[in-house]
Structure formats: C-alpha cells, structure tokens
Amino acid sequence: MTRHVRTLCILVVLGLAACDDPNPIEGVPESLDAQLRRQFAQWNIVPIGPSPMQDPAMVALGRALMFDKILSGNRDISCATCHDPAQYLGDGLALAVGTGGSGSGPARTLGAGRAFVPRNAPTLLNSSIGMPYIFWDGRLTRFGPPPPPPDVVLPATANLLAAQAMLPVLNRREMRGEKGDVDVFGNPNEFAQFEDTQATAIWQGVMQRLVAVPGYVTLFRAAFPSIPASSLRFQDMATAIAAFQTDALMKTGSPFDRYLARDNNALSVEAKRGGVLFFGEARCSQCHNGPFLGGRDFANSGVPQIGPGVGQAAPLDKGRGELLDFQFYQFAFRVPPLRNVELTAPYFHNGSFATLEAVVKHYNDVTTSLRTFDPSTLPASVRDSYHGDAATINALLASLDGRLQAPLHLTDAQIADLVTFLKSLTDPTARDLTGIIPASVPSGLPVR
C-alpha cells in the first residue's frame, strides 16, 4: 500500500508542475460582429433614443416659420432656403448663398454685389439630437459660456437649438441684408438699418412683422395660449422652430442604428468591414465617436481654404481658432456627426470635397491631399476663392490635428468598404423629405 501512496504523491507533484495554466486558445480571428461590438464599447457608441414628443401646435408654428421668408430683412430667404428638405436640410452648395441670391439648392446663385456666406450650410438633420456644439466653430455650446468675444447676448431659451435659431436673422449675409437693401416688394429693409450690436431691436422687428400677419397670430395663440400677442418674444418663435426640427428632422433609423439595436443582419459584410476600419485602422473614430459619431470635438483636418474667410483672418477661415487663440484650434472646425452623411454633400466646413470617396481619400494622406489639392474639382463659383498658396498650406499643416498627421495607407478596397459603411448611416426615410415642405406659409410669400 505504501508503494501506491508514494506513486500517487509523485503523480500529484507532476500534475502540479505540468498543469498550472492551460495554453491560450489562439489563431482564430474575431468575427466582424465581435470586433464591431467590442469597438462600440471602446468608443462609447450607443443607440439613440426616441425624440421627445412635441406640442403639435408648436410644431405647426415652427414649420410655418422655417419656410417663411418673412423672417429675412429682404423677405427673400427663409431658413429652408439654405436648409432645404429637397437637399436633405442643406443646400448642396459648397458655400451658402444668403439674402439677395436666387434659385434653390445647388442651382442657387449669388445676387449682384453679394458674397458667399463663408461656410457651408450644415444639414439640420438630427440637429435636435443633443449635440454639445452648434455651428462649424462651435460658438454655441452647452458647455458653459460661449467663447469670447460674444457677438450677442442670447436670452434664455428652452435649449441650444432654439438659441441657434435666433442667430441667422442677425447675420447680414445670411438673412438680414445690407444697409440700403429693399425687400422683394421694394420697401426699405428695416432690419438692415440697425447696427450689428442691436440684436434685441432686430428680433423685436421680426416679431412685429409676424404678429401683423393674422395667420401667425392664430398659430402663436395655439402654441403659446398663455402669452398675449403683445408679449411674445423672439425666443418663443425660436422655440417653435426648434420644436419643428425635433419633431420632423430626427432621422436615426439607419441600418447602422438597426445594427446598434442588436440586428446583426442590418449591415452588409462590406459595411461591417468598413465599420471595423472606421473604428480601428482608419482611426475615424478617434474624432467621430460617441452616440452621434462626432459632434463633440474639433479638429484641423487639413481642409483646403476657400471662400471669403471669417473675421480677422479673412480671407482665411481659422474656424474655432478665430474664437479661441490656441494653437490646437487654428483652422479647427467642429467634427460633424455622421448619420445621413451620404446625403449631405459637399463635405467639410466649406464644401471643398464633393463625394465621400474624396473625403476618405483625403484622410488617407491629409498632408499630400492638401498639398496636391486640385481646385478644378471645386464648383466654378468658388474656384477662384481657393487659397492654395504655400504660406496658407504651411499654416494649415502647422496646426494639423495630430491624429491625422500619419498617412493611413488604406487600399482602394478598404476605402470602398469605408464608404459603404458611411452609407449605412443613412436613414431610408431621409432620402425624400419633400413631404415636410408646406404648400404655403401665413405671410403669403412664396415657399420656394
């Protein structure tokens, strides 16, 4: 028996020595789904919940206001002129054409003696999703006070979106008009006579126009039953526009959103491959992350400079660097959210790239792309305003975002997969939005 016990003890010792840790299981690649789900967790990609319900009366008022040119000094441009449902709530132009222009969508042209709005009109799709920064330079933010210097002091509003709706009517190029302008009826543009610092007077002027229209009196009374017409404020109007945007312009039913909602079949294999690149090797998610795939950060993406420029840097546009004098912010613009990006060409803050393929190729090697940019790819109307001199390019590259300085070396097939993934971010119901365009507005001005 002792012999058996001894044998057993030896076996125990051998077992202890030999069997501490099993070999790891290796050699099987992760599936695309497994990679994507892991990357979602890494980059905080979560589904978007439903939009909050809006008061139908408020939505009806906001819809009328959105499409009514009565808000503009010259009565010739509405919010929807540059945020056109037929153009997916953008205008299809590289740089927006404000008051004085004619036509709609990509065919819209500048009026005599007018200049382009210096930046691209961003889509209003999903503008109510809760992004922390609004405008390309992020000057409206829910993170504390806006960067100095404040252009105007905004009154308290229901939300950031309503605050945004208060600003275009103050901008001379966009909606207000220049001193001496007359409106479409030949009457003097009373808004244009105010100084740029007289924001409150301009807003009051707009409200005086609105309450003079019986149709608006009815709509306002329904939306704000407790406020007499004489006490209505411009921010009430802005709140109604924001309600319409929230009700009608949220489009988060893309295949990608269905995939986020646990439907593994919602994305094609190509889109999944592109997604894995997007969140991995192509490094897109280093900026385009979070629930909106962007919208929370700023970056100098080495975008060619075109247009009339902004502020002291004109004819250049230093983006957020015009507001905050940090090196990181020079030529930096808000990282846009990407849902429905397929529909909202042209791209970047000045529309300098016409297709998603061109955008991805730009990111594949930003430095080379910027240095070899071909202005003939720009629309003829803005081609001459391309600032391709060496000093400008060097200045752009000097503050190029660190995340973009190394080339990605993506192959054509990978670029195609990335584009397929980006197209999977499109909500099918966003492909035709013309149904939200009203046949008429209370002022009687033409809608289109």
Added chain:
Amino acid sequence: MPPSGLRAVCLVVALICLVSPARAQLIPIKTVPIAQGDQFQLFPANNLGMGSASIALADSLADPFANPALGTRIAGARLFSSPTLYSVSRNAGGGRSLPFAVLARSRVWYGVLALALQQVDPSRPPQPEGLFGLGVAVPDAIRPVPVDPSPIPGPDLRAHGNEYAFAMVGRDLPGTRTSIAASVLWTGLHALDGVDLLYAGSQRVAQNGHALDLRLGAVTAWRGERGDRTLEALVLRNDFAATHTVTYADTYWDPGVEAFRQRARIEHNVDQTQTWGLHFKYTVPLTAAGWRIGWIGTLNRSSHPKIPNYELANVPAIPRDPGYTTAFDFGIGVSKVRGRATFGADLVYEPIRSYTWADATEPMSTVSGDTLAAGAKTIENHFHFSNAVLRLGAGRDIELPGGGKLFGLQLGLMLRSVHYNLSQRDNVQDLQRRLTTGWMEWTPTWGLSLRFAEFEIRYAGRATHGAGRPQSAFSPVTWAGRDVALAGGTILAAPNGPLNLTHVNTTTHQISLSLPLR
C-alpha cells in the same frame, strides 16, 4: 502581466450549453477552460476521495445512482445524508446541497428514494487578490445619468434553490445472477451555477427549468475461478429544458434630456437539450489476488433543438439554434482490494464529434454576392475532440483501538485533458477557420471516514484547478461582466472573440452519514 490563469480565448458564434445535471454516463464537453461549480456532486460516493476511480472499483454508495441495477448490492435498509458544499475561489460563487435518501431491500426487490435541496449563490466575477485590485472607477463623464425613473432591477444577489427527487426500483431475477432496475431523477432548476455570467452585461437572470433523467439498467454476474465477472448495461434518456429570463440595462443616448440613460430590456431564452445514452461495463478478476480489471464503453447522442442567445463578449443575438453531438468514451480500469487497502485507476479516452450551426433568420447577402435564404446555415462548426481522463486513488482503513471502529484515509487525483480541433465555416464571409487547442484540469481529492458497527461517517473533498472564470473588466458602457462562464454541464463554443479568464479553483466538501434502518 495578466493575472495567473488569464487567457486570451477567442470565442463565440455558436455555443451550446448542456446544463443538465452532469451525472455518470453523461459525457461533458468544454471548448473553453471555464471553471464549473461542483453543483451536481449531490449524492455520496465511497470513491470520491480516491479520484472517483470507478471502472474496476465498486462504489456501493454511488453506483445505484449511475446504474440502478447496481442497487442489487443493497443489503439492507439504510438512511443516508450527504451535505455538500462547493465554492469557487476569489469569491466567484458557490453552493450548498442537502440530500436525504433511503435505501431498502425486500427479498428480490430493492429501491432508493432520495430528495435533495440545493442553494446556489449568484456567480460573481472573480475578485482581485490583494490591495491593488479594487477595480477601476468609471469616469463620471461617461457614466450614464441615472435620471430614468423607470425601474431597472439591480443585480440579483440572492441565492436560488434547486430541488431534486430520485426514485429507483429494481428486481433480482430469481434463479439467475441478473438484476434489472429503473430510475428517474427529476430536477427543478432555478439556479445553474454560472449561467448568470453567460449573459454579459445583464442585470439579472431568472432561471426556470427542469431536467428529467430516466435510466434502465441491468447487471449480470458469472462465477469464475478467480471471482465474479460482471457485465453492466444501461440505457439513459436525459431531457433538459429551461428558460432564462434575462434583464439587461441598455445604455442609450436620450435626445430629450441630452444625456446617457439606461432602459431595461428583457429577453426570454429557451434552452433545450435531449440526450440518449448507452453504456456497458465489463469487469473480471485478474490472476493476482485482489486485482480486477474493467472496461467501459459509453455512447451519448445529444440534440440541441434550442439554445439560448448568450451574450458573449458583447456580441449579442447571434443565432445558435440547432446542433448535435456524438460522444463516446472508452475506458479501462484496474483495482486492487486487499485487506483494508484499496487502489483504483481508470484511464478513459473520449472521442467526440459535434456539429453546430447558426441559421439565417432572413435572407442574407454574402461577401461573394450570393444570397443565403432564410434558414440557411450562416456558420458551421465541426468539432473533433480527443479528450482523456485519468483517475487514480488509494485508500486504507485502520482499525482503531476498542474494536469495531475503522478509520479510513483516501487520496486521489483526477486529470482531465481536453484537446480539440475546430473547423469553422463562415458562409457569409466565405471564411474557413481552423483551430487546434487544449488544456488540462487537475483535481486532487482526499477523504476520511469513520466506520462503526452501526453507522459510518465520511468526509471527502476535491479541488479542481486549471480553469478560470471571466473577470470584471472596465467597459466605457459600464457593462460589468463582459465575458462568460458556465458551470454544471457542457460548454461547446466556437472560438470567435476575446474572452478573459481569471484562474480560479473549485473546491468541494462533502460529509456523508449512513445509518441502518431497522
């Protein structure tokens, strides 16, 4: 440096969990080295402390539960109880069982009635050891805002119970040395160890199911020159069905409040497995005195009509529906009983073939441009196992002064080697993957006994090493458990994603008391 036992295990796509009570003649399958609680070590066994060697070494306590016809060895009426508890190290889980049984014989008839109650603690991720493993704080900036007034139940930290009822009746055939018997084991299941960890990110898992194990056995013996030769045969049928009601807290972005929030999502997962089994054992005495040799052959054929959609490493809703498994074991064992010394050794080879697949729930386009129709196989997994089990044990009884009292000591070792090849075909991505892997689990066992003329009391224990459990991992979406674990049966998972395991040990202690009934 990862903690000891941390393994990068690629996981997923198809997973089958035969979580039926792992009883004798049901061949367990594992494709990942996950530690399993010793939940189904319910009934007492003489040889538990001897590595559970059982081919050529009779176990008068455990044998009737494995093959009811072996109840023919019941000599008289006895009452026994065997309180058992197990724990997973690093505070990762545990459980307790309290069975009572009566064995009785009346001339040619014999039978057993047994009842058991069990309490299983919730499985937890292994806790780090030492002062420096207190977890990773989630930055406030990405912590979901707890503004949702809708109730999301928190983690279920209560222990849950299972009930077991066993009945066996057998008859010796007069004029022969043959006996036949049938047994039924019904299990009401509300807590399978580790199932709650299978659903990564879940808040709680409510289990409700049952298992039914039917056995028909026969044993016959012939006298020979050196002793009895015995042949045992068994047919078994094991049905398992359970529903897992899983509550998740999904994080989402709420545009209304412009903040991250959480909402409850409840899934009902059905888990069904049916197994047919056939088992033979033949033992004969060897020439030398006290030695016996035995051979076993077992066949299990399992089908899995429905398998839950486990959450593995944040990979949700992968259909893992049908599959089937054919498992064999072929074993040889020797034993020696001489005087008060006992020795036993078993060597078992387990070839297993398993085929599982995932169904397309709707037409799917493949990378080659083809379309898979709904119901077509999107992923196919072929497993080829070559497992081996070695069980060794020795025991000795010592007569204590005073007469009629025996003190027994047992030591043993069980080694389980798992080795398999996986050939995985992804019909959507047009990929073929191959994997060859394996590991070894080792289980030292020990036992003490004290036998008096009228009753006996035993203590046995065992500790299984070489496996792990998923550890808590920081996740920006605040999912607490990202990986999987399972205890209590078979794990058949096709590798496909990362799985981090922390080395844990499962330790079981059993005290059994046997009293004669007059």
